[in-house]
Amino acid sequence: MLMISPRMASGTQEKQYNPSLLNFFIYNPKFGPREGEEEKKILFYHPSEVEKNEKIRNVGLCEAIVQFTRTFCPTKPAKSLHTQKNRQFFHEPEENFWMVMVVRNPMIEKPNKDGKPPTVEYQEEEILDSVYGAVLQQCYSMYKLFNGTFNRAMEAGGVELLTQKLEKFFYRYLQTLHLQTCDLLDVFGGISFFPLDKMTYLKIQSFVNRVEESLSLVKYTAFLYNDQLIWSGLEQEDMRILYKYLTTSLFPRHSEPELAGRDSPLRPEVTGNLLHYGRFLTGPTNLKDPDAKFRFPRIFVNTEDSYEELHLIVYKAMSAAVCFMISASVELGREFCEQLDGLVGPQLTLLASDICEQYNINRRLSGPEKEPQFKFIYFNHMNLAEKSTIHMRKTVSVSLTSVHPDLMKILGDINCDFARVDEDEEIIVKAMTDYWVVGKKSDQRELYVILNQKNANLIEVNEEVKRLCATQFNNIFFLD
């Protein structure tokens, strides 16, 4: 078993352990139906050094749990198993392919006197099923984005190819899971949209049209600014996971000096031999390099119907990033990349500074520079639009929130309550710490607000939220 190293504390103090990944495995019960062949069911197992019988046992338990719940509802088998020490999440993304994630409950280790081993107290109610269930589903979506479906791999190269792909992908991906900071945003899996005036928006659209016309190979385009989406030609579900990849993995790896002052309205000076700021985030790092490689990551979209395999080209100038997606059947070489760089680079540089300028003007117009005192999360199920003033910028490693984790869990609880019914609802709660948390659900939209006015009463809280809706959402929604 993998031991997660605790945060070090002195011997006499309690140690708090965060939730952590114990196991992650993928199996197909049809692959080893006979006794003695159980190992064949296992397609991937993390950590790999776990002893074979232990793996078989753990897979066996999952099979048994799933089978058991089918006694009561054949079509809706188990989603999670709660035990004293951990939670297991089950996901069957493709028929008979089961993904299982085992998360250890957070725990407190209390030292004992007289050299006795410390007492371990598991905090069994801390983990939210909705959050970690969503994280597991995201694991599959991310795998599928870069590898296609399990079944396609089986068709192409049998179990051997599939296990290779799983090994290659999850070995790295699992290291990027940061289970202790998962929260409601993982449930939404939303996209943050960049707020923009009409003129600038039209400029961007015409840019996309021009490029797609000039570079007829380009099948889909997506345009982002400041890690926020402005335009996408992809299906929503595909964009959702691509967005997740871009903002939590690709962009943070490529943050660079020129972006440090990205919010400054300075127009970039075109100096010397540098005609523009454009560069490839995928593919060749330097076009001038004679040994440059022109290999782009492949992604799979529309896996439900047309099943397209595409090259993913991400090109960035200052805070503006564009994704160009081109059919994987086309060979891409130096010539194409130079053509793209020459065409897109200058235009995008210009566009990026336009957006920046416009953005700053709008910000000044819309009122005081100061961040609103409201801490809120907004999500729209229809367009996946998400906005949070609770979260600091997400980085590769952590997503920081500005509120206590318990309050985030209360938001998660309210979200679960909303998920039970289709109708519009409003839930206001007062936590033991006297914080007020307000959840509103209207049509497909959800809004969660955390209020710090500890002495406020219900009516004052209500007034505050009304004010927020009026200023931030132009009263687009909500009862009352």
Next chain:
Amino acid sequence: MERGNQENGIREEVKTDEPSSLKCTDQTVSKELTRTISSENHINSEDDDALVDENGMKASQERPLEPQTKDSTADNHLETEAPSDGRKEEETVDLPALSSVDSAGAHSLSISEDTTDSIHDDSGEFVVTMLARAKLEEQGMGVKGTSSPLLETGTAVGNPAHQDEDVTTERWRQHRKHVFVLSEAGKPIYSRYGSEEALSSTMGVMMALVSFVQSGDNIIRSVYSDEHTVVFMQRGPLVLVSVSSSRQSEQQLRTELLYVYNQIVSMLTQASIARIFEHKKNYDLRRLLAGSEKILDGLLNLVDSDPSFLLSAVHCLPLASSLRDSLSQILQKAITPNLVFSILIAKNQLLTIVQEKMVIDDARLDPSDLHLLLNLIGASSAFQAGEIWTPICLPNFNPDCYFYAYISYLDPPECTVCLLLLSTDKEAFYAVAECKRKIEEAMQSQNSLTAIAKAQSYSVSQVGVSDLRHFMYKPFDVPDNYRQLTQFTSPEMEAPYCSEEEKMRLLDLYRDMHSRIHSSSRPLKLIYHVAERETLLAWVTSKFELYTCFSPLVTKASAINAITKLLRWIKKEEDRLFIRYPPKYSTTPNPSKSSRGGKGGADHTDSTDNGVLPLL
């Protein structure tokens, strides 16, 4: 003669268990799932069953709640079947370890013999019956005296309709809440729907899951699917499982399972359950519980429909305080040594409860124990027949000891007002019955029954707040020095909560709020929930806990206003809504039985010391 046989039966039951052959055959719960499931078949194999049946029958005589009945048919069967080779052999065996608590059961039987005799003599002056009387009657009529002993001793139960249900159908699956009880050996003990036999493989799997997780030094808690929450709970040698689509929280389902466990304990005591399975791992506990399915069914129905269980509080029937006081005084005066609780119930709600002083000082009746008693009374119409004298354990008071409950309705044939007297002395039947006569007389002279009949629950309209549809209020501010039952008050459910579905829906909304506000990891102080069809507010303070339901269009301002008015109204009415000052009495301790050890005193009587229960 009969009595001797019974005692031997007990001894023998234990003796047959001594050989370890049986124990090892059913160390069923193997480490591997596959093996467990196959060994589960073994549980049902014939030769095994035969052994169990033999023991089962004998064991059922040990059962404290067993035939204290007038139904001689059934009795005779037991008697005629009694002689067997095994018994004589065991007569010499003495098992002192057993003579402590077990003898309580044995003695209760022996009392019943006396009393049954007297029934015949006194031509039905009173009827002593058993908990499962209805069941035995059915059997008695069904078998017409020619039945095999196997039938009587347990398995052939007059099944309620749902027990015959085909467990492979959609209808069975769609039950809102399944509850299963099984032994550690995976042997079925109870299923709310469908027969235990048909479910034995399902229960085998449940046990396998429990023990598999256990083998990894871990404990299984629950399984969630989109449709169901499955909660596992182990208590001693019993495993209880709830499969619910009600969306209740795990904590709530666990509490309900605890009620089921406690109801079983109330019939058998924890100690004897532990002992039975210590001696024989694969013992079929249904043999001791035969006939009590009804009680568990009734409990589960009540748990689903009565908020008392959710709130862990007792619902009192609103009563003018003068009337309640006079009833209390009547109970206070009708006492006898070793009487500890006198409880008066009407329409399944509490009228008044009077406690022995020492009990009050030491411990109090837990609301959940009272719920079990109320369920017991409500579950069987048999109690309406006359007077019942039955051993009963109050699990939260002391899970290992029996009280002796005298139960009698005061207003036959309507049977709405019920008197419940609890004594620690199993021989006290006549003395306690005499108390009842005194109480009855006093009530007659004061015309109390007519007054009680007029008492009824109230309408929310009496509060006079227009948007308020319903509420539940549970105060914590009971007067000092009166450690008493936690109570709550709540009006009738009225329109739009008239149909069973709507009532259940409102209760479910309350349950949701209750689980959030009392969440073990993230408790809240207040919840205001605006939904499509109603607006709800839950509020917990140090003084009270309140759940209210308003019409959906109520504004927050008017809701707060309404609550202020409601609290004022409750304050004004509290003498009527609650038992404010629970009275007590002091029963003279019998000099020979003065070892008052307070709560937890074990029953150390043996066969030579009839009827001393130094429980208090």
